[in-house]
Amino acid sequence: MKSNRSTTENTNDGAGTAQARVACYTGPAPLKEVMFEQLDYLVAHNSGSCPNGCPECARLEHIKFWLLEPFRMVPASVR
Numbered sequence: 001m002k003s004n005r006s007t008t009e010n011t012n013d014g015a016g017t018a019q020a021r022v023a024c025y026t027g028p029a030p031l032k033e034v035m036f037e038q039l040d041y042l043v044a045h046n047s048g049s050c051p052n053g054c055p056e057c058a059r060l061e062h063i064k065f066w067l068l069e070p071f072r073m074v075p076a077s078v079r
């Protein structure tokens with residue numbers, strides 16, 4: 001019986017440990033991806049082609065309100 005699996009496994013040895021280490025840092029990435037995915041989806045409702053009272057447009061307005069809130073506030077230190 002012949003077995004040449006050991007040669008292919010050897011080539012992956014270093015990359016395997018590196019991948020395991022990278023996996024530890026993938027935690028926050030999904031949140032960012034989900035947020036941008038949701039934003040991308042909702043921003044498409046900004047085109048004005050939606051029927052009146054579109055619930056997704058209402059969500060977009062809601063999110064816009066919260067996202068832009070810090071930019072609406074005038075810092076007290078300015079005056």
Ligand SMILES: [Zn+2]
Pocket residue numbers: 045050051054055056057058
């Ligand atoms: Zn809409």
